[in-house]
Amino acid sequence: MAKLLRVPLEGVETQSESQDPSNGARVVFTGLVRGDTNGATTIALEYDAYEPMAIQAMKDLEAEALQLFGVKRALVIHRLGRVPVGQISVVALVESGHRKDAFAACEWLMNEVKKRVPIWKKDIGPNGETWQHPLSGNLNPTRQESP
Amino acid sequence: MTQIGPKPSGYRSDLDTPQPDPHQPDLPSSPKTVKIPREVLFFAIAWDLAKTRSLTLSLDGNLTMGQFREILQSVLPDLGPHLPSCALALDGVVVKDTDLLGTAKAIAVLPPVSGG
DSSP states (O other): OOEEESSOGGGOOOSSOOSOTTOOEEEEEEEEOOSEETTEEOSEEEEEEOHHHHHHHHHHHHHHHHHHHOOSEEEEEEEOEEEETTSEEEEEEEEESSHHHHHHHHHHHHHHHHHHSOEEEEEEETTEEEEEOOGGGOOOOOSOOOO | OBOOOOOOTTEEOTTSOOOOOTTSOOOOOOTTTSEEEEEEEEOHHHHHHHTSSEEEEEEETTOBHHHHHHHHHHHOGGGGGGGGGOEEEETTEEEOTTSBOTTOSEEEEEOOOOOO
């Protein structure tokens, strides 16, 4: 189940025994805070979120991953607040019968998290703080045109 | 919550005393024709530029989201240059500029996302 946490994700259990004996693969992506952004030094990233909408978007993505790739389990956990360089910012986990589907679903899951989940990061460096807002990150309307 | 001015047409701050509109016929109240308080939420750079996490505006449900953008720009001019790149969500659902505000209680101003 999707989670937003304000505590370090280093203790998140991703190596536990699978609860489904039909699973033969588990792929875990762990996103880390990198020490530079476009050549500039980063000290930490500060994550902001519209939490109720972000949780719903993450749950929707987990459900879509199961449907699109036929995998057995999908999970996204994202950290919020200030995250120092080197610490974990996001975890995406997928379990499936075979590794090919798990790798594909995990990559898709992370790509969609970056496009569809209302989470933002502010780069904190020695010379100031800057919100990162990529042009490709605009959320698309999902509601139909009003009659 | 923050109450700020000035007051362009189309909305009323909560501090105002409700006044009957002399141009409107005396019809039964409808959620789409009565100005009701809406919580406007700001995130990321919109939060910084608005200098508040949220504010309350009394807005008519017949406003389109495009008209809401214009009102927001007049209330928060610093936010103006960034508004075109922001999505708007009503009660957690991203909507188009042609959609009506309707009975939504929360309007979120969402800059391009950058999670991960």
